[in-house]
Amino acid sequence: MEKLQAALEKARQTRAVRSSTVPTRQQLRITPATDADGAWQALAPADLDEAALSQHLIVTREAGAEATPFDILRTKALLQMRQNGWKRLAITSPMPNSGKTTVACNLTLALGRQRDLRSMLFDLDLRDPSVHEFLNIMPQHTIGEMLSGRVPFTEQGLRHGENVAISISNRAELDPTRLLLAEETAERLDEIEAVYKPDVMIFDLPSVLVNDDTRAFLKNVDCALIVIRAETTRHGQFDACEREIAEHTNVLGVVLNAYRQSDGNG
Numbered sequence: 497m498e499k500l501q502a503a504l505e506k507a508r509q510t511r512a513v514r515s516s517t518v519p520t521r522q523q524l525r526i527t528p529a530t531d532a533d534g535a536w537q538a539l540a541p542a543d544l545d546e547a548a549l550s551q552h553l554i555v556t557r558e559a560g561a562e563a564t565p566f567d568i569l570r571t572k573a574l575l576q577m578r579q580n581g582w583k584r585l586a587i588t589s590p591m592p593n594s595g596k597t598t599v600a601c602n603l604t605l606a607l608g609r610q611r612d613l614r615s616m617l618f619d620l621d622l623r624d625p626s627v628h629e630f631l632n633i634m635p636q637h638t639i640g641e642m643l644s645g646r647v648p649f650t651e652q653g654l655r656h657g658e659n660v661a662i663s664i665s666n667r668a669e670l671d672p673t674r675l676l677l678a679e680e681t682a683e684r685l686d687e688i689e690a691v692y693k694p695d696v697m698i699f700d701l702p703s704v705l706v707n708d709d710t711r712a713f714l715k716n717v718d719c720a721l722i723v724i725r726a727e728t729t730r731h732g733q734f735d736a737c738e739r740e741i742a743e744h745t746n747v748l749g750v751v752l753n754a755y756r757q758s759d760g761n762g
C-alpha cells in the first residue's frame with residue numbers, strides 16, 4: 497500500500513506540470529447552441545431495476561450512507577470540471593476489473609440526483625460492454641450503430657428520469673479501435689453535446705494497458721479519472737497508465753477502489 501501511495505503522490509506532482517501543457521477540447525472545437533428540452537423528452541425512458549443495481553454495487557440512485565463516497569467524488573469532479581470549463585470525463589484504468597463500470601454507473605446516478613444538471617453516460621468499452629448488465633437495460637440499437645451514423649441518438653439513447661441519458665450496447669463491436677478513432681465519432685459527440693446540452697458526459701472506456709482503444713478516443717474528452725483497485729493494480733501499471741493518459745488529456749484524479757481498512761471494514 498505504501499508503494500501505491502508514493503506512486504499516487506508522484507503522479508499528483510507531475511500532473512500539475514503536465515496538465516498545463518495539454519490543450520483543452522474547447523480550444524479545439526466550437527459547438528453551436530440549440531434548444532434541448534424537447535430532445536431530452538423524446539428519448540425513450542429506461543426503467544432501472546433495483547435488484548440489478550444492488551447486485552452490481554450501484555448504490556447512488558438514492559441518497560444514503562452507501563452513496564456518500566460517490567457523492568463526494570461527484571462533487572469534487574464537478575467543481576474541478578466547472579473551474580476548467582470541462583464537460584467530458586473519461587473513466588479508465590490500467591487493467592480490466594478495476595471497477596471502471598462500477599464507478600461510471602455510480603457517478604452517473606449520483607449526478608442524476610442533481611436535478612439542475614444534465615448528465616450522459618456512454619459505454620465505450622466496445623469489446624466488453626457491461627453497463628447494460630449493471631443497469632439491466634436492453635438497448636434496441638448499439639452505441640456503435642449510433643456513432644457510425646446508422647441510427648440517430650434520439651432512437652439509440654435512453655433516459656433515466658429527466659436528466660440522465662444513457663448510450664449503451666449489448667454486444668461487442670467488431671472493430672472498436674476504428675470506431676473510437678473515427679472523425680465521424682468525434683462529430684457525432686459534438687452534435688449530441690450541441691443538441692442535448694449536457695453538463696457532464698461520462699465515457700466508460702476500456703483499460704489503457706490492454707489495447708489501443710482508449711488511446712484512440714482520448715482526444716474527444718477534456719479529462720480522465722483513473723480507477724485503480726487496491727491489492728490488484730501494480731505500481732508499475734498505474735505509473736504507465738497515468739503517463740499514457742497525461743499525454744492525451746488532463747488527469748482529473750485517481751479513484752482507489754475496493755480499499756479496505758485493516759480491520760476488515762469499509
Ligand SMILES: Nc1ncnc2c1ncn2[C@@H]1O[C@H](COP(=O)(O)OP(=O)(O)O)[C@@H](O)[C@H]1O
Pocket residue numbers: 551552553589591592593594595596597598599626753754755
Ligand atoms: N469495491 C468493490 N468491491 C467488490 N467488488 C467490486 C468493487 N468494485 C467492483 N467490483 C466488482 O468487480 C467486478 C469488476 O468491476 P467493473 O466495474 O466491471 O470493472 P471494470 O469496468 O474496470 O472492468 C464487477 O463484478 C464488480 O461488481
Ligand SMILES: [Mg+2]
Pocket residue numbers: 596597598621626700
Ligand atoms: Mg467495465
